[in-house]
Amino acid sequence: MIGPLRRLRMGVAKSLKPSYDVVIIGGGSHGLATAYELSKLGVKNVAVLDRSYLGSGASTRNTAIIRSNYRTAQGVAFYDESVKLYERMSVELGLNVLFSQHGHLTLAHTELAIAGLRVRAETNQLLGVDSRVIFHDEIRRIAPALDLSSRPRFPIQAALFHPPGGIIRHDAVVWGYARRAQERGVDLHPYTDVTGIDVVEGRVTGVQTSRGPVRAGIVVNATAGWASTIAQMVGLRLPIVTHPLQALVTEPLKPFLDPVLVSATLHVYVNQTDRGELVIGAEIDPYASYSMRSTLPFLETSASHALELLPAIAGVKVLRQWAGICDMTPDYSPIMGITPVGGFLVDVGWGTYGFKAAPVSGKRMAELIATGRVPDLIAPFALERFYTDSLIGEKAAAAVSH
Numbered sequence: 001m002i003g004p005l006r007r008l009r010m011g012v013a014k015s016l017k018p019s020y021d022v023v024i025i026g027g028g029s030h031g032l033a034t035a036y037e038l039s040k041l042g043v044k045n046v047a048v049l050d051r052s053y054l055g056s057g058a059s060t061r062n063t064a065i066i067r068s069n070y071r072t073a074q075g076v077a078f079y080d081e082s083v084k085l086y087e088r089m090s091v092e093l094g095l096n097v098l099f100s101q102h103g104h105l106t107l108a109h110t111e112l113a114i115a116g117l118r119v120r121a122e123t124n125q126l127l128g129v130d131s132r133v134i135f136h137d138e139i140r141r142i143a144p145a146l147d148l149s150s151r152p153r154f155p156i157q158a159a160l161f162h163p164p165g166g167i168i169r170h171d172a173v174v175w176g177y178a179r180r181a182q183e184r185g186v187d188l189h190p191y192t193d194v195t196g197i198d199v200v201e202g203r204v205t206g207v208q209t210s211r212g213p214v215r216a217g218i219v220v221n222a223t224a225g226w227a228s229t230i231a232q233m234v235g236l237r238l239p240i241v242t243h244p245l246q247a248l249v250t251e252p253l254k255p256f257l258d259p260v261l262v263s264a265t266l267h268v269y270v271n272q273t274d275r276g277e278l279v280i281g282a283e284i285d286p287y288a289s290y291s292m293r294s295t296l297p298f299l300e301t302s303a304s305h306a307l308e309l310l311p312a313i314a315g316v317k318v319l320r321q322w323a324g325i326c327d328m329t330p331d332y333s334p335i336m337g338i339t340p341v342g343g344f345l346v347d348v349g350w351g352t353y354g355f356k357a358a359p360v361s362g363k364r365m366a367e368l369i370a371t372g373r374v375p376d377l378i379a380p381f382a383l384e385r386f387y388t389d390s391l392i393g394e395k396a397a398a399a400v401s402h
């Protein structure tokens with residue numbers, strides 16, 4: 001087992017074939033999941049290309065939160081399938097991805113926020129997703145470290161409790177998919193930069209790479225922050241703006257926090273990993289950028305907001321912070337499926353929701369490629385929706401942007 005993994009880690013890929021049936025651009029959780037699912041459907045000649053090491057982008061630059069308590073019926077059904085696939089993933093991939101389903105609490109600090117959470121709870125319940133509004137007595141039992149007094153600037157009034165939510169080891173997810181896809185014959189090519197995409201008479205015919213040209217019948221754009229720059233290579237303009245998103249990790253502490261905590265009012269979310277570290281994230285940076293630099297203002301505001309929720313963590317040391325980049329769409333829902341360019345498919349626009357959708361996106365994108373039919377679950381997320389006035393507004397389910 002170690003052999004192939006070590007080779008991948010070192011970035012030593014076999015030589016590029018002159019031609020593939022499917023080329024997937026982006027060796028993160030989505031690209032690798034799609035390749036793995038394609039191999040299960042019997043599609044054989046598949047390559048995954050990434051400009052850097054596998055999982056170097058958004059797949060491991062996130063806070064590893066998994067949940068399906070979304071706001072729209074389309075979003076809830078879609079992410080619910082993802083949670084179910086994550087629940088089976090350790091068995092499916094033969095690798096422990098350490099999915100801890102300790103629950104997810106979205107905190108409400110105002111009457112208006114409670115009303116929003118009630119709508120989400122009802123939509124969730126109608127679609128069979130475990131989610132309900134709870135108040136102080138129950139919140140105290142689930143997260144005793146939360147400050148439920150009237151001391152904070154924005155006292156906590158209620159929460160949306162989503163028991164199946166939790167966290168997972170994101171690197172394990174990436175490596176699990178990579179390992180199994182490779183075993184099933186997928187060619188993984190890290191350190192292979194896509195520099196252009198060939199289009200002849202409105203159809204893709206191949207990609208240009210830093211390691212030479214490759215012919216391809218189908219090209220899938222499964223990149224995150226760079227989604228619109230890849231789409232531009234075929235002359236396609238996507239309704240996407242890229243923003244940085246930052247997070248930090250503290251020193252390890254004894255386990256004291258079971259659920260994931262999210263506060264949209266404070267733009268902060270906190271969870272404790274199996275190693276005991278606190279992972280703390282914030283809203284997207286308020287400017288469009290491809291920069292992955294960490295900033296002091298992020299550290300200051302996130303720390304102070306986390307302290308409003310959990311005063312006992314005062315004095316805990318921050319070990320490191322990092323940034324990723326997010327491809328934000330106007331409705332905070334992804335863009336999946338076909339495009340006006342023949343053979344050019346997209347699995348993009350994930351904003352801050354991408355990691356939690358990897359298994360279902362991989363499964364359904366692979367189904368689309370293998371059968372030529374758009375699966376019902378992803379049909380609502382078509383690019384076309386921006387031209388037919390049928391947006392799927394998921395901004396209300398985000399803690400990261402307003």
Ligand code: PYC
Nearest residue numbers: 063065281352353400
């Ligand atoms: O949607 O759960 C979420 C999330 C957390 C961090 C970024 N997005």
